[in-house]
Amino acid sequence: MTTPSDAVFGFVPVPVGVIRGRRPVVTASVEPVARGVEVRYPTRLNAMALDPSKIVGTEDRGGNGEAPGSGYTAGELFFVCDLFRTVRVEVLDTTDKVTVTSDCARPVLARHAAEITRSLLGVRHGLRVHTEGVDLPPHVGLGSSSATLAAVCAAVNELYGRPVDARQLVRFLVDNHGEEIDGESGLLMPVQCIGGSAAAGMMRGAVQVVAGQAMPLLSAELPADYNVVLAMPPDPTAWDAAQSLQEESRHFADFRSTGERYAPEIAYRLLHQAWPALLDGQVREFGHLIFDYRFRMGSIQNCSFSHPRLLEYADAVEPVFLDGSADVLGLSSVGPLFFALTRDEFAVAEGFRKAGLDTFTARPWSEGHTLVRSW
Template sequence: MSTAPETATHFRPVPVGLLRGRRPAVPGPAVPAGTGVEVRHPTRLNAMALDPSKIVGTAAADDGEPRGSGHPAGELFVVCDLFRTARVEIVPGSDEVTTTGHCSRPVLARHAASVMRELLGITDGLLVHTEGVDLPPHVGLGSSSATMASVAVAINELYGRPVEARRLIRFLVDNHGEEIDGRSDSLMPVQCIGGSAAAGLIPGSVQVVAGNAVPLLSAGLPADYRIVLAMPADPTEWDAQQSLQEEARHFDDFLRTGRRHAPDIAYRLIHQAWPALLEGEVREFGKLVFDYRFRMGSIKNCSFSHPRLLEFADAIEPAFTNGAADVLGLSSVGPLFFAVTRTEQKVTELFRDAGLRTFAARPWSEGYSVVKSW
């Protein structure tokens, strides 16, 4: 029997600035350490969920608070140097959150600033600006959650870092949302696992976030590896409400994959892939990601993200099987693919021959950084 209608019912729009889920204890009100700060925040590539069946389940309500967006699926991800910049300034004489005229994703920036203001117990007026990689949303880069994370860490920095990193990750997961076309006053509380926030707040270019957004494992990639990203030239353009409706049609497939493969995924991660990665052997980690995406049905489950996703996957599969890439996967539900490789040009050519648009990145281990403060 289909479970998609029941499991999707809690995904309903919420007001911008509504604080949801558990609130970390913060001595307050917080006091600013300056008048402004600019930070840059890296991007995560979501290689795989540890248990995709938990992406479907209803997020738990916390002590009577409005339901958060966190889902206990767990996540294995790679961090790269595609940065999102956030600048936050205190506006004297104001008590409002505003965004600059050329702010990228202004609704998300305003939401993140508003919930952080409430968390910190402050009423200062804040002017927020964000910018990042010129790519459309909903391609698999986690740009929505990275936007909110960059604003949150900037405000946390501006007020002396009163919220500890792990608590801030959980707070951001609970308060995640994505834009609905034509609406500036509400967001869709889409499922969130925690990788984008952890990418900036926890060091390490390969990380594991366990259920309920707990950073669990962190390691680096050897310095000579590069990342090649590839996506269709015509990605589907839709808002969070539309993409979630399409994803809900595949919820039964996510459930089946998780129930069948989650124990094997956990065993291989802990006993094979991660020990090898700590010794500098990337291929074993890559085998787990490849099997999950190409052999356990994940790419098929995510085929709603682009009408040619399965065709592209078949065309680029040799990048891993012929050894050109040590990791080959889809990021989140796609349609963006990525490869971790020592032979960047060879993989790039294979992706382009498949009809994909490519761009390059490097693994990033240092988390977010402060560009300047004043």
């Protein structure tokens, strides 16, 4: 049985439904604008941290699992694609509790998100929550935990007429991020969260930058003829948040070293080269920055804990970028999922398959989360 005293590298398990960090101000009383809503929430592909030295444990945050001032200052560059989570939230008259459906995906996260958003809004209506996600395991690099929390939070906010600003919700979600602990329904592990999964659906833009303190800063669209090809090992590692964090913590010194060495170069190239080129419709300059970060600055080595063959796969997929098939090639978050942006999805998919990876495709997405229906 996990207890709040079971810390991993300074991260202390926290109770489900308890708000941590700062609360956005809700100045007026709110009421539901519908009996129920259905929301679709997109997925982020975390291309790179702007300063990986800031991806550290809570010894830099007071050691109590809370996130003062919206937590981590690493910043993040990410892409958004149309792998959606669907959330339905409806008001219940028969109870004042939050319940989840029997077939709800990630039920502990769904309940946590609904509880903290309901508390933030100052309402006590009973709510029933249902979530459906992408049919992929957690901890492959798609930010599924953060996206589930953000999607439920967005749906509850929609149910009450959007009383909280999107940027404030991003920072609120970063402060209150957590992931499931196997066999534990009452506690979450408050692992690092930079804000990309929340911003992917709260803000518009297929390419986004979240600055330190989880502040959405830049956004843009991609040229319409680009596709996303995703690839992952056929045998991803199955572990819960505590196990994943334990493995990652062994590499925190490497994350610091990479950030201390390369963060100024990353910031310069992003603001003075890659982003201006993107606004002119040129994507490959982004690709060079991301490729160098992942394959030349030590990022993939730092993330090698995510799969025992990650370095082998990385060597095998390099030609997908170097031969020009893809304009962007990267690892998403700490992996082990790779992704590419390309105008030639067939060539890229073939390159990934030759490397021994399972592939699937998606499209860039610029619309943020969408209200599918209300009733």
